[in-house]
Amino acid sequence: MGKSWLRDYVIKRLIYSIIIAWGILTITFILVRIGPSSPADKYLANIAARGADPVQATAAIEARYGLDKPIYVQYFNYMGNLFRGNWGWSFSTSMPVIELIKTHWIYSFQLILLSSLFAAILGMLIGIYSAVRQYSRMDYTFTFLSFIGISIPNFWLGIMLILFFSVNLGLFKTYYDTTLPLFSLDNLKALILPVITLGTGMLAGYVRYTRSAMLDNLKKPFVTTARSKGLPERTVIGKHVFRNALLPLVTIIMFDLGSIVFGGAYLTEIVFGIPGLGQISFNAIFANDYPVVVAVTLIGTFIVLLVNLATDISYTYLDPRIRYG
Amino acid sequence: MANKLLDALSSVGHRMSSSMRLINYYWQRTKRNKLAVFGLAFIVFLVALAIVGPFFTADPTAVNFDEKEIPPIGFTTQQSMYDIASNTFTTKEVNGTWKHPLGTDSKGSDMMAMIVSGARVSLLVGLIATGIAIILGTIIGVLSAYMGGWVDNALMRFTDIVMTFPFFLLLVLVVFIFGPSLAFIVLAIGLTGWTGTARLLRSESLSIRTREFVTAAKALGATDGRVVFRHLIPNAISLIIIIATLSIPGVILAEAALSFIGLGDPTVPSWGVILESGQHTLDTAWWIAVEPGIMLFLTVLAFNFLGDGLRDAFDPKSNV
Numbered sequence: 001m002g003k004s005w006l007r008d009y010v011i012k013r014l015i016y017s018i019i020i021a022w023g024i025l026t027i028t029f030i031l032v033r034i035g036p037s038s039p040a041d042k043y044l045a046n047i048a049a050r051g052a053d054p055v056q057a058t059a060a061i062e063a064r065y066g067l068d069k070p071i072y073v074q075y076f077n078y079m080g081n082l083f084r085g086n087w088g089w090s091f092s093t094s095m096p097v098i099e100l101i102k103t104h105w106i107y108s109f110q111l112i113l114l115s116s117l118f119a120a121i122l123g124m125l126i127g128i129y130s131a132v133r134q135y136s137r138m139d140y141t142f143t144f145l146s147f148i149g150i151s152i153p154n155f156w157l158g159i160m161l162i163l164f165f166s167v168n169l170g171l172f173k174t175y176y177d178t179t180l181p182l183f184s185l186d187n188l189k190a191l192i193l194p195v196i197t198l199g200t201g202m203l204a205g206y207v208r209y210t211r212s213a214m215l216d217n218l219k220k221p222f223v224t225t226a227r228s229k230g231l232p233e234r235t236v237i238g239k240h241v242f243r244n245a246l247l248p249l250v251t252i253i254m255f256d257l258g259s260i261v262f263g264g265a266y267l268t269e270i271v272f273g274i275p276g277l278g279q280i281s282f283n284a285i286f287a288n289d290y291p292v293v294v295a296v297t298l299i300g301t302f303i304v305l306l307v308n309l310a311t312d313i314s315y316t317y318l319d320p321r322i323r324y325g
Numbered sequence: 326m327a328n329k330l331l332d333a334l335s336s337v338g339h340r341m342s343s344s345m346r347l348i349n350y351y352w353q354r355t356k357r358n359k360l361a362v363f364g365l366a367f368i369v370f371l372v373a374l375a376i377v378g379p380f381f382t383a384d385p386t387a388v389n390f391d392e393k394e395i396p397p398i399g400f401t402t403q404q405s406m407y408d409i410a411s412n413t414f415t416t417k418e419v420n421g422t423w424k425h426p427l428g429t430d431s432k433g434s435d436m437m438a439m440i441v442s443g444a445r446v447s448l449l450v451g452l453i454a455t456g457i458a459i460i461l462g463t464i465i466g467v468l469s470a471y472m473g474g475w476v477d478n479a480l481m482r483f484t485d486i487v488m489t490f491p492f493f494l495l496l497v498l499v500v501f502i503f504g505p506s507l508a509f510i511v512l513a514i515g516l517t518g519w520t521g522t523a524r525l526l527r528s529e530s531l532s533i534r535t536r537e538f539v540t541a542a543k544a545l546g547a548t549d550g551r552v553v554f555r556h557l558i559p560n561a562i563s564l565i566i567i568i569a570t571l572s573i574p575g576v577i578l579a580e581a582a583l584s585f586i587g588l589g590d591p592t593v594p595s596w597g598v599i600l601e602s603g604q605h606t607l608d609t610a611w612w613i614a615v616e617p618g619i620m621l622f623l624t625v626l627a628f629n630f631l632g633d634g635l636r637d638a639f640d641p642k643s644n645v
Contacts, residue, residue, distance in 0.1 A: 031499060032502060147626065159600070163614070163615070167608050174607075257491075263492060263493025263494065297498040301489055
């Protein structure tokens with residue numbers, strides 16, 4: 001037996017992830033190529049607006065980006081460049097896309113990290129409470145509130161928070177102050193409203209998931225066993241029920257990253273003017289800066305891919321019952 | 326001949342009465358969930374508003390700068406006006422009027438008219454895009470389960486790839502590349518949002534396939550097509566209805582979010598477009614951002630309530 005099944009499994013997952021990565025890049029390449037206007041057209045419009053000769057400029061751009069070569073050569077160049085870290089040139093900010101991302105990712109990261117912590121901790125606590133006191137008045141209240149949290153459009157919630165706390169009460173600035181040092185109390189204060197904006201939907205989701213995962217396990221025979229052994233209720237809930245509920249919960253939380261969190265962070269950054277990846281993609285849309293929009297989507301997708309891989313592999317440690325062939 | 330016609334008619338009649346009985350049964354179960362009934366009532370109200378509302382309200386695109394930023398009825402705001410003749414700012418008190426019950430926006434367009442025409446946009450986008458996603462997901466899921474082998478493998482790996490893309494980021498990329506026309510936005514949401522349906526339908530079909538009645542139908546010589554359309558899909562219909570109801574709010578929000586970041590159709594006043602314009606006038610005219618947001622919120626809430634109620638009602642294990 002040993003650990004060889006684990007090594008085989010990890011290798012299998014790695015190969016699988018590489019195939020998915022190839023698929024992602026290929027789909028993106030096809031999307032960009034079949035679009036009604038090529039990246040060069042958008043670049044061209046930009047140059048022509050500054051008074052360049054369009055014919056000359058077109059030829060120059062096509063040569064510069066290899067767009068005059070056959071499509072399969074372009075495809076291999078595109079793949080090769082991405083792997084070598086050459087993600088293109090952002091003309092609206094006049095710097096390589098990879099540099100742009102290096103300077104801005106931290107803003108998205110801090111927002112997503114703080115919101116996830118806020119949502120996961122509070123969500124699990126409320127979820128556990130709701131499940132243990134199922135059908136109590138508080139359970140109904142939390143269930144109702146979680147419906148509201150899931151349904152509230154997060155960009156609108158952000159605007160409402162700004163309207164109430166910043167415009168009316170003057171407690172916060174209406175815009176995120178980029179001059180603040182990252183690790184400071186002022187920065188933390190500036191992130192309160194954005195974290196609530198992004199975290200509310202996640203929080204509501206986690207309350208519902210935790211509650212249902214806990215309820216699934218509360219009725220299982222091993223809980224009765226634990227209780228009949230005379231274990232204190234706190235140990236039964238914390239060690240037996242919650243531990244078992246955690247695994248499906250982690251799956252859903254990881255799945256949320258791609259489906260809810262990244263989109264929500266994108267919008268939250270725009271509402272509050274936080275200069276993260278969502279914001280640079282938003283600015284790039286208006287500047288027709290093709291490589292930046294593509295790069296932000298690709299980064300989000302690859303993070304989801306890596307997180308999925310990490311989740312799959314960590315399962316084998318989290319749940320010793322799992323054995324994959 | 327006449328006999329055959331009668332047979333066909335009675336078979337249709339039988340099927341209709343049995344499906345009416347089923348609908349009635351599920352309605353009785355759904356009805357017990359008060360929130361689901363509220364959700365359904367709000368959706369019916371919204372559909373009525375979207376269909377007949379535009380005939381009663383003013384032109385949502387009419388511009389009148391003399392009547393800009395009038396507050397909703399019952400509210401009063403201070404408007405500062407620049408007077409060229411005296412080169413001074415004067416402050417004027419503006420009250421809400423019954424002519425514009427929900428106020429006006431920064432161009433003087435009637436908010437009520439804009440909200441009503443926005444309802445039309447949101448519902449159309451929600452229904453059509455969800456329809457596309459569900460049909461596509463069902464085809465791929467059923468095909469995958471039924472064909473098995475390499476077709477199943479290829480389709481599911483393709484689903485995995487599309488699923489890895491964060492939904493909103495993929496949508497932004499696609500709409501950015503192909504341009505923001507409403508028809509295209511609907512198509513893009515439909516073409517990117519089918520993955521969950523495909524997976525659920527695949528596993529549902531796999532489990533239905535092994536049931537006795539499918540084996541019996543096959544033994545009686547039913548073709549693959551007949552098994553799929555007469556047995557697989559009708560048995561998965563409750564699942565499809567639940568997925569649809571729970572997908573619509575996400576789709577409506579996606580369209581609003583796209584409009585909000587400037588990737589909406591500029592020719593259509595959807596709720597997201599109004600919301601975006603209101604973000605810049607929070608200190609002078611808060612209602613422009615508040616009103617479409619409330620409608621968006623209530624609509625999404627209503628679909629979530631209904632979807633949840635339906636899920637409980639369709640679940641034979643739950644005793645609502």
